[in-house]
Amino acid sequence: MKRYPHSLDLQPAIRAVGTVRLPGSKSISNRTLLLAALAEGTTEIRELLASDDTHVMLMALQKLGVRWEQAGVSQDYTVHGVGGAFPTHQADLFMGNAGTAIRPLTAALAVTGGDYTLHGVARMHERPIGDLVDALNAVGARIAYTGEVGYPPLHIQRGHIHAHRMAVRGNVSSQFLTALLMAAPLMARDQAITIDVVGELISKPYIEITLNLMRRFGVEVQRDDWRSFTIAAGERYTSPGAIHVEGDASSASYFLAAGAIAGGPVRVEGVGRDSIQGDLRFVEALEQMGAQVTMGENWVEAASSGVLKAIDADFNHIPDAAMTIAVAALFADGPSTLRNIGSWRVKETDRLSAMATELRKLGATVEEGADSLRITPPAEILPAAIDTYDDHRIAMCFSLASLTGAARPGARIRINDPKCVAKTFPDYFEAFASITKDELF
Ligand SMILES: O=C(O)C1=C[C@@H](OP(=O)(O)O)[C@@H](O)[C@H](O)C1
Numbered sequence: 001m002k003r004y005p006h007s008l009d010l011q012p013a014i015r016a017v018g019t020v021r022l023p024g025s026k027s028i029s030n031r032t033l034l035l036a037a038l039a040e041g042t043t044e045i046r047e048l049l050a051s052d053d054t055h056v057m058l059m060a061l062q063k064l065g066v067r068w069e070q071a072g073v074s075q076d077y078t079v080h081g082v083g084g085a086f087p088t089h090q091a092d093l094f095m096g097n098a099g100t101a102i103r104p105l106t107a108a109l110a111v112t113g114g115d116y117t118l119h120g121v122a123r124m125h126e127r128p129i130g131d132l133v134d135a136l137n138a139v140g141a142r143i144a145y146t147g148e149v150g151y152p153p154l155h156i157q158r159g160h161i162h163a164h165r166m167a168v169r170g171n172v173s174s175q176f177l178t179a180l181l182m183a184a185p186l187m188a189r190d191q192a193i194t195i196d197v198v199g200e201l202i203s204k205p206y207i208e209i210t211l212n213l214m215r216r217f218g219v220e221v222q223r224d225d226w227r228s229f230t231i232a233a234g235e236r237y238t239s240p241g242a243i244h245v246e247g248d249a250s251s252a253s254y255f256l257a258a259g260a261i262a263g264g265p266v267r268v269e270g271v272g273r274d275s276i277q278g279d280l281r282f283v284e285a286l287e288q289m290g291a292q293v294t295m296g297e298n299w300v301e302a303a304s305s306g307v308l309k310a311i312d313a314d315f316n317h318i319p320d321a322a323m324t325i326a327v328a329a330l331f332a333d334g335p336s337t338l339r340n341i342g343s344w345r346v347k348e349t350d351r352l353s354a355m356a357t358e359l360r361k362l363g364a365t366v367e368e369g370a371d372s373l374r375i376t377p378p379a380e381i382l383p384a385a386i387d388t389y390d391d392h393r394i395a396m397c398f399s400l401a402s403l404t405g406a407a408r409p410g411a412r413i414r415i416n417d418p419k420c421v422a423k424t425f426p427d428y429f430e431a432f433a434s435i436t437k438d439e440l441f
């Protein structure tokens with residue numbers, strides 16, 4: 001893995017311009033790995049993301065007896081599907097801090113049967129999983145907490161699943177519904193299964209990614225809006241042969257915001273107008289702020305010729321990319337408000353509180369609500385050492401404060417513990433350096 005120093009100093013840059021080839025989508029990579037493992041047949045996965053989160057998924061699948069090979073030093077993998085049940089019935093699995101690994105694997109292991117323990121880094125043991133465990137145990141799974149109730153570590157034993165209807169709460173994380181949807185065909189052997197969402201569902205576009213990939217692996221889900229999802233009896237995953245992983249739209253947000261703040265154009269390659277990732281809707285927020293965005297089949301570009309406009313919007317549908325808007329708001333012409341982002345509190349860190357603290361270091365006035373942030377930009381961005389809380393997105397989005405916008409110049413930014421970017425984007429700072437210039441041409 002990459003080596004970064006304990007802290008990284010970013011000099012102010014007066015222009016952002018260039019092209020970045022994006023790493024693969026985390027959400028698509030980890031879903032594809034699991035579906036390929038569960039499917040009948042062999043799947044070629046092209047351009048899988050290389051990062052901590054995909055590493056824990058690959059290692060877990062290996063421990064579960066799934067065979068896969070990497071083609072040389074490329075990010076192309078061959079996964080030999082096991083056709084429903086994992087060959088290894090006992091395993092201790094380290095999940096790091098990957099929500100996209102622990103949640104779907106918990107459901108898949110609980111319904112296929114065996115004796116498994118799942119644990120992760122300290123923060124993983126503070127991230128809720130109770131709604132998913134409740135939904136599974138209610139239909140006969142046997143999942144126990146070995147630490148605090150409601151949180152990993154988990155001990156999964158063979159249960160007796162008898163379900164034609166399940167219910168799951170959707171207001172803490174959409175990953176619980178994603179996990180049940182992906183595991184449902186493993187349960188729906190003789191009868192259809194309906195999953196009802198109880199209460200509000202957050203982060204909805206991630207469910208579209210789940211349904212899209214399930215469809216590519218041969219399983220069609222009938223849905224009633226966002227309320228209930230039905231998987232017919234006898235559906236099973238079959239390999240589509242090959243799957244190409246799109247570039248990561250959340251990772252794209254940093255470069256596109258750089259183009260919007262500091263002139264541009266900045267182009268990202270690997271994701272484009274047919275993307276299945278909701279985070280691409282981040283560009284709508286950039287446009288509202290006054291940036292010019294253009295999009296092709298496999299690229300997106302952002303530029304700006306003036307002062308960014310303040311924004312007041314609901315960001316529930318793009319919780320990850322919304323962090324990028326919070327830093328872009330430093331360059332706006334007035335106070336911005338980000339609403340409906342309460343899920344930030346249960347991610348890599350309490351992101352609402354951490355973002356407020358770090359934005360204040362740069363001179364911003366920040367009001368932290370229960371599920372919102374109001375950011376008033378400073379007259380001048382102050383030099384600061386940004387703490388990253390082991391949160392890759394904090395490390396990445398605060399790099400933007402080193403850019404010079406039309407409203408105010410960027411500052412000298414130190415990023416403490418930058419290596420946390422390895423969760424989704426190990427080469428982030430090299431890619432960022434490649435588009436920042438300290439002279440106009
Ligand atoms: O399903 C997914 O791939 C994800 C869903 C989102 O989580 P929540 O549903 O918990 O908001 C997002 O923040 C996370 O990075 C990836």
Ligand SMILES: C=C(OP(=O)(O)O)C(=O)O
Nearest residue numbers: 097098099100320347348
């Ligand atoms: C919330 C995130 O990750 P996870 O998939 O672990 O939930 C994230 O990547 O911002």
